[in-house]
């Protein structure tokens with residue numbers, strides 16, 4: 001099957017649960033032979049963005065952004081010699097969430113998650129290790145507006161379970177919508193399973 005067909009959604013789907021199960025299976029097929037997180041997150045953002053655009057269970061074309069913010073420590077460090085970049089400058093930076101693979105219009109590139117400085121839905125989902133469903137972004141304290149057309153949003157943390165039973169949040173999965181209450185609890189359940197699949201299909 002051509003890769004682009006992975007996001008095709010059958011017209012006969014009756015429930016959101018069926019929609020998310022279909023998207024999950026398609027994504028599983030797409031990610032099964034790749035463990036690089038940049039590649040996997042890129043195709044995941046594209047698949048979910050296009051699947052929601054074709055979904056008979058969602059308002060048509062209201063999902064305007066689907067993408068990832070990943071903790072900065074997981075990005076490659078600049079390949080400059082210590083003589084040109086003092087080591088302290090690199091090590092003293094606060095850890096941030098940095099813009100990762102996405103589909104949609106350009107978005108803010110970094111989000112502060114440091115104590116006392118954090119703001120926004122992504123940072124809250126990251127710190128709380130819980131999904132945050134926002135029916136009206138204007139009513140959410142600290143919401144960071146990347147696109148004035150966005151009216152609602154959902155952010156799901158990407159949680160990696162370690163062998164010793166602990167867990168680490170590697171980043172967040174963020175979806176924006178131009179309608180109020182564009183996502184609901186069923187979407188949240190589906191997206192949390194997708195987030196698990198993406199995390200467990202990739203090396204971090």
Ligand code: SME
Nearest residue numbers: 107120121122143144146
């Ligand atoms: N609204 C997010 C920022 C990211 S954009 O939606 C793509 C927030 O409040 O964290």
